[in-house]
Amino acid sequence: MNIAIERNVTEAPVYRSTVTPRVDATELNDAINPKAPSVYVDDEESKPVNSSAPAGVRKMEAITLVWTKPWMIAAYAFIWLIFFTDSLQQQSNYSWTPYVTSSFYLHGLTAITGVVANIVGGISKLPLARFIDVVGRPQGFLLMLIFVVLALVLMGVCQNVQTYAAAQVFYWTGMNGIAYVMNIFIADTSNMKNRAILFAFTTTPYISNTFAGPALGQAFLDHSTWRWGYGAFAIITPAMCVPFWTIFVIMMRRAKGQEIIVKEKSGRSAPQSGVFWLVEFDVVGLLLICGGFSLLLLPFSLAAYQGEGWGSPMIICMIVFGVVLLATFAVWEKYLAPKTFFPFYLLTNRSVVGACLLGGNLWISFYSYKMYFGSYLQVVFQLSVSKAGYITNIFNIVSCTWGPIVAIAARKTDRFKWALLVAFPVQVLMTGLMIHFRQPNTEIALLVMVEVFGAMCGAMFVMGEQLAAMNAVPHENVAVSLALLGMITSLGGSIGMAISGAIWTQTLPGKIEHYLPADMKNETANIYASLVTQLSYEWDSPVRQAIVSAYGDTQKLMVITGLVTLLPCIIWILMIKNFRLSEHKQTGGLVL
Template sequence: MSDKDQHPTTSASLHSENTTFDTPTTAMPEKPTSTTAPTLSAPIHGQLDPGLPQASDEPVNALPFKELIIVFVGLTLGVFLAALDQTIVSVCTTKIANDFKALNDVAWIGTSYLLTATAFQPLYGRFSDIFGRKSVFLFAITVFLGGSALCGASQNMTMMIVSRGVSGIGAGGIMSMVMIIITDLVAPRERGKYQGIIGAVFGLSSIIGPLLGGVFTDHASWRWAFFINLPIGAITLVVVVKLLHFPRVKGSLIEKLKRIDFLGALSLVAGLVLLLLALNWGGSTHPWNSGIIIGLLCGGAAVILVFLLIEWKQAIEPIMPFHLFKTRTNVACLSSAFFLGAVFFIIMFYMPLYFQIVRLRSATAAGLEMLPIVAGLLIASILSGFMISKWGQYRPFIWTGFALMTTGCGLLTLLEVDSGRGPQIAYMLIVGLGIGFCMQTILLAIQSAVPLKDMAVATANLTFFRTVGQVIGIAIAGTVFNNKVKSGFAPLLAIYPGIEAVASNSSLAASFGPEVEKVILEVYMAAIRNALIVGVPFGVLGFLCSLFIVHNKLRSDAGPAIME
């Protein structure tokens, strides 16, 4: 059965308005008129949803429900794949570096992945408009699996670093493409359910990853942390190839290549790599006032400025269209996503350090201690998704989420070296609920505020802003953490000269005796507390930005909504 025969009534809604398809399409007006059919219209920007869907307002999906569920399972596996890879490898990096006798280069295992994943992420939205959703999604998965196979087969640190960079190129597109495809297949009113489950899977993988990484490292081989991606990815590929069908995008390969914003893509990737290197090295590998960090920051800023000029004046189909930033809701959503990413990553990075360094737990045990955050995230993601689908209101969940997340982050700063299990669980549960209410709901908000032709680009850019927030948040918190550790150890250096080594390896604290160990743990506790404090103003700023989000009706049909 052809794609046309499968879903003739909805094929026109699967791609942007400026793309030519094999199937006939009908142009939709950009402003409401008196002749617009009731089932294809939506209130203008800012008009509240009238309430529950009526009997005549049923969703129309591009796939039959059974096929949609199978496709959704495949997409979920793709998200699980990408999210798992971010956390499972973190536990194995020390073992990998020791095997390759390259401990000094251990940071590059994560850095190369982060650089390519972040830099290529915003490109996928526009590329999916040009080459088609299915082709670009298959490309992302294939590149990611190829990189994973090369990582597992690496024979030295150089091969590992390059292979992780290849994996990052693919991983940067998987999450964005999943959200874009769900947008194409599911009506706005029903989208919250699916995106809520995606958010829950993302949170679950952040806990399963360290546990699996610890098991592989301790009982098998670190190489399985990469090889495990292959069977999961193979299932995803089969499901996508067999069941995911979109109208074919017309045009020869040459015509499609001409539509690509090559200059914009090159300048964006180059500028982001320079800036991310500066943020990654600043305060750790090199002082912030060193020539190399200042040079990277200045060079990165200059290249990003060139990118913005290209997008503004030269690009025919820009990667980051300027008109996205002309709408109050879009700017509010992108800003909220940025601050959400910052708070989320700060908490997910420093709470495991609290359990491992201060509470002296193993990496596996620290992963289990984080379960309250995951439980809260799972509950809030799924609950908010179904409630949004029922009521059509999403802003209250965003506001509630930021309030809970910020409050929980503040409460975590009250933890002490000897805090009981009750406060730990309660505070982390509050944080998890807050993250769960926000994570996918902000995406739903921006998708309801853009016309269909910008849906893919808006989705990819929101994911990009959230990732950049993670990088900047962890960079600032890391600087605060390192400065507090150095200042805390300074009075002890005169008495215990060897204590400086504890700053690089906290497990050496016990070698100085119980009394000194207690002082060292207090220093680390103060440093972790300061790092978590950084998340509080980020959360407040995110909440304030979310107040500017204007409500748009979540329609129950899959056709393009009439937007502002």
């Protein structure tokens, strides 16, 4: 959900900055905090760069000192290719997921496959931020690539929903991680006035893949299987990613050759290093928060599959243990953790807090009605997988087209908060209109119109959130600030998916049974369980019309929920300061 940007990177002015960032202890609030992330935790020390920065940041500063404009342009070209491949893969994945769950007769669990994946994928950005800061950007990029390839293989060979859901966790952790590392690379190599445009550059592949992704997804379903679709991307993805990683390695070797980076031994044994990194990345805190949110949110989708519903002992235990784990996490982070997982020092910054709450709140609203939209279009409007995909992906194509215009406007005005203030009332209006338009017999053009305006607002929101999170902190804290934004946003998405799954699983089966003819009511469970079964009934049949009516009633509840949860966003927007982009200091070296 980044914002689109110019295709030609060379159009942005290139200059060599001589500014070395300095951090005021009162500004960071954690300068003397013994629980803050270590500064000198790597085996290498950078001499000509900012010696107070973490080792990974110093390595990146060293790279910007030794590389040339052609290498930088090559790196940005490979970034575009990676995002092109990833976006094509994601769009195809969205098309396949309902058919994967339906193949195991659990179509109602479509949302649940994304709940834990969003939780872990979002929370993992904070330890990843620390990893790339204290170890290095290329190492973090390679680790995330391994996660993606492993996940694609698992999805291709899965024999049940549990394996598929586990693979989705690895998949979205890796995909979000790759995108995050490349966004940090852009932040490392650009000044703030150009950064919105360059961030938007990474999403331009969505313009074409909005059409190509669903078409590719349907081609695999028609002529092969979704399993081979995942298998194909398990080969294509690393082939596209390795060249970018290689540039990192070559530039790092050049910096070492010029003695900008001098390697020094840490003096730790292997067991000592293992314990050191477990503490440094606060693995206990990571497990507590992931487990807590997962156990708390999963029951919303699982309750309908238990005979006793919300009274089921399993559901009650999951909720209780989820609350206990989250409370334990708070105590651990506050009083017991040698190194804190959560960057509490950023919570004193109102703009960072406002940006994070805005991102999380928007995703709660968005995913409250988004998850089953593709199935709705196929059942209610008789659209094919590819055509339904075109509509569900309108957000991508419009936001990636509108994004460059907004980014250029922000560069010209030197401010960005105006975009948030304009987008909010329009988004509220569009969500309100969806309550009426997401019903059977609505002209599909009206649905498209609402999606288009919503996507334009989404582009403005995302740009504003990212710029607020980056402008509010010095450069060496940008990675953590963006990671915190990503974590809260993903948690919001997980909450939205849980709400969506709860409404769907608790409402749709009863509505189907209510509308079905009396002689077909005993087929409710089979019809509800599979999208393929729902689509198998003729359009004019009473059964198909019963399903259509049930979908319409359920979608209406989901959109009303999305509208109500959207309203607090105005509070978070007002919390964000109206920064001047030109006032933010940038690292030294060759930057755009």
